[in-house]
Amino acid sequence: MLSLGEVQKWLENHCHEKENVVGGLVTLANSRNESPVVAARWPDGSADNKDLVAAAADSIRGRKSHFRADVAATEVKATAGNVVALPLQVGQRAVGAVALKLASGDAEITRVALAELQRAASELAREVLPTPASAASIDAATSLQLQAAILSRKAFSASVSAFANDAAATLHFDRVIVGFMESSHVAVVGISGSRESRPKGELAELAGAAMDEALEQDAIIVFPGSSNDVPRITLAHAAFVRRMGGSVFTIPMANHGQAFGAVTFVRAAPAAPTVAEIAQCEHVVAFAGPVLELKHAAATPWHKRAWKSAAHSIGTLRRPGHAVAKAAVATAAVAIAALTLIPVDYRVGAPARIEGAVQRALVAPTDGFLRQVNVRPGDQVKTGQVMAELAEDDLQLERRKWESELAQYENSASAALARTDRTQFVISQAKANEAQAQLDLVMGQLSRSRVVAPFDGVVIQGDLSQSIGAPVERGDVLMTVAPAGSYRVIVEVDERDIEDVQVGKAGQVALGAFEQSVPFKVIRITPMATARDGRNFFEVEGELASAPASLRPGSQGVGKIEAGERTLAWAWTHRLFQWARMTLWAWGA
Numbered sequence: 001m002l003s004l005g006e007v008q009k010w011l012e013n014h015c016h017e018k019e020n021v022v023g024g025l026v027t028l029a030n031s032r033n034e035s036p037v038v039a040a041r042w043p044d045g046s047a048d049n050k051d052l053v054a055a056a057a058d059s060i061r062g063r064k065s066h067f068r069a070d071v072a073a074t075e076v077k078a079t080a081g082n083v084v085a086l087p088l089q090v091g092q093r094a095v096g097a098v099a100l101k102l103a104s105g106d107a108e109i110t111r112v113a114l115a116e117l118q119r120a121a122s123e124l125a126r127e128v129l130p131t132p133a134s135a136a137s138i139d140a141a142t143s144l145q146l147q148a149a150i151l152s153r154k155a156f157s158a159s160v161s162a163f164a165n166d167a168a169a170t171l172h173f174d175r176v177i178v179g180f181m182e183s184s185h186v187a188v189v190g191i192s193g194s195r196e197s198r199p200k201g202e203l204a205e206l207a208g209a210a211m212d213e214a215l216e217q218d219a220i221i222v223f224p225g226s227s228n229d230v231p232r233i234t235l236a237h238a239a240f241v242r243r244m245g246g247s248v249f250t251i252p253m254a255n256h257g258q259a260f261g262a263v264t265f266v267r268a269a270p271a272a273p274t275v276a277e278i279a280q281c282e283h284v285v286a287f288a289g290p291v292l293e294l295k296h297a298a299a300t301p302w303h304k305r306a307w308k309s310a311a312h313s314i315g316t317l318r319r320p321g322h323a324v325a326k327a328a329v330a331t332a333a334v335a336i337a338a339l340t341l342i343p344v345d346y347r348v349g350a351p352a353r354i355e356g357a358v359q360r361a362l363v364a365p366t367d368g369f370l371r372q373v374n375v376r377p378g379d380q381v382k383t384g385q386v387m388a389e390l391a392e393d394d395l396q397l398e399r400r401k402w403e404s405e406l407a408q409y410e411n412s413a414s415a416a417l418a419r420t421d422r423t424q425f426v427i428s429q430a431k432a433n434e435a436q437a438q439l440d441l442v443m444g445q446l447s448r449s450r451v452v453a454p455f456d457g458v459v460i461q462g463d464l465s466q467s468i469g470a471p472v473e474r475g476d477v478l479m480t481v482a483p484a485g486s487y488r489v490i491v492e493v494d495e496r497d498i499e500d501v502q503v504g505k506a507g508q509v510a511l512g513a514f515e516q517s518v519p520f521k522v523i524r525i526t527p528m529a530t531a532r533d534g535r536n537f538f539e540v541e542g543e544l545a546s547a548p549a550s551l552r553p554g555s556q557g558v559g560k561i562e563a564g565e566r567t568l569a570w571a572w573t574h575r576l577f578q579w580a581r582m583t584l585w586a587w588g589a
Helices: 004-017 050-064 107-128 140-151 156-171 202-217 235-244 275-299 302-318 323-341 393-418 422-448 568-587
Strands: 021-029 036-042 077-079 083-090 093-102 175-182 185-191 221-223 247-255 258-267 343-356 360-363 368-373 386-390 450-452 457-461 477-483 487-494 506-511 518-525 530-532 535-544 556-567
Touching (some): 004 036, 021 050, 036 093, 050 093, 140 156, 156 185, 202 221, 202 235, 202 247, 202 258, 235 247, 247 275, 302 323, 323 568, 343 477, 343 568, 487 506, 487 556
Antiparallel strands (some): 077 083, 083 093, 175 258, 343 487, 457 477, 487 535, 506 518
């Protein structure tokens, strides 16, 4: 431990070397009294140093009572009158302070003076209160404490600052710098003693280059090193020491064999760190690194995480081995190429049904009652076959009435002719003609009371077997008949696909009642859309090339119409793109 005279000498040497320094002061904490005492002044014997004493006291007070990881570990406090104060800190203990009064307030001169004072004050602090031997041993509790400091902060930047500050204080280093790999280089994300979440400047650039150097060699780089060290490239570390002084070493951070960042430890003293110190730091980084990576991943935007994951996967495939993964990727690439480049026949699919080419509705010829039904839907009928009969009782009475009146008028006309009564003859003849007309009408109604098949076909509608005796009115549809063997197919094409359907295109319909599909050709597209069951569709009529003998009207299935060539990727995704296009258009202005 230095004496007060040695402290005075140190202050004089430091102030004499600096042209911009006009006054200085060193205060040390008293072991019996926590209030600091002035240990050295420059110029010697100067009395006007109240501003220096106040700045030194503020510096010690801010670093002594409660150490907070979110406050810079080597914070410099500037006051009015170009006075700067720097705490003398060893570990978590503030042993004193150095305060200087500068002749010029120029920012660049002040920055250089502070950097030089920081290196010198670190050496003085270790000389005033050397690091105890017990501080060299880092137990598991300390590693857990550093992890707790990381996890206790919500933001990633606060976690990095907490780790850097605690590690610098616990491991007795002047600077601890943390960097993470971004793109192809390491970016500094935290420096002990700095509040910036993304530090910039010369120190960050030099540290980032040193971290890149360590990660490229995947090894711990120490500079200056010993003669027993494995030869390494240390150009970036040497540049760091030339600019900042002291000694430096970098430990890569890795997880599952993949390096993701590094931690650089800086000490103002030029002496190289011992093997034990490096091992202790490596132990701490091994514990804290994965936790920092989790925090960093949580703070990284999703698109950057996805890009990083893709880059990692590509890098893995480039390395030797991983035959199964490479085969899977190659198969996927071939499949994607086939889906997007190779055209295939595209067909528009839609619900379909079978109808008769011609359908004849058979209606009730007159008012009456249903007397007899000879056929039911599905029965085959021949031309002229009686399918149903209406009751004839009223018509027969009407027929006999007009037959009687006709005979009466004809006899009256014959009698008038025999008497040569021309007037009566004409009247009787006219009434006879009227009766004949009424009789013809009744006979026509009697002939139509029997519903007969107009052609050979099959009954497709009109099950009247349970309605015998029921009254019917003239014009009521009794049955529907379709020609046997003459059918058409109706495909209900969705309005989104109708533009791909053209007259003359071929198609096939698969019916639930048949194992094989039936070919057809499009002959007509209905110009008007039909709305049913929440969908709009156009009826497309097709002509069957050959109808199976067992085919029946009303059969339902699925029809597919040829619509040219498309890729499978388009066929599977075009509905999604149509929906997205319409949705965006509806939401747009």
